[in-house]
Amino acid sequence: MDVSPHVSPHLDAVIDCAIPPSRGLGSSAACARAVVRALADLFGREVEESTVFDSVQTAENVAHGHRCPRTRRRCSCRST
Numbered sequence: 001m002d003v004s005p006h007v008s009p010h011l012d013a014v015i016d017c018a019i020p021p022s023r024g025l026g027s028s029a030a031c032a033r034a035v036v037r038a039l040a041d042l043f044g045r046e047v048e049e050s051t052v053f054d055s056v057q058t059a060e061n062v063a064h065g066h067r068c069p070r071t072r073r074r075c076s077c078r079s080t
Contacts, residue, residue: 013038032059 013035019027036055040047 011039028063029056029060032056032063035059 015031015035017027017031017034019025019030021027033052033056036047036052036059
């Protein structure tokens, strides 16, 4: 995602998630998807589902050292 040169690259985010962590329910993948969608909205960008999926997988690799097993082909989580 290209960012305007007038926008600081620093961003703090607070995630309020009702999915309990460390229960194997995919809370990190759901939160990652919500963040990707929120950033797209913030910057007024349309993001293809394949890009969202790849971004969630990257976040899962950073957070856990591997992708979320619940997101084998698609992330079934929906952000609102």
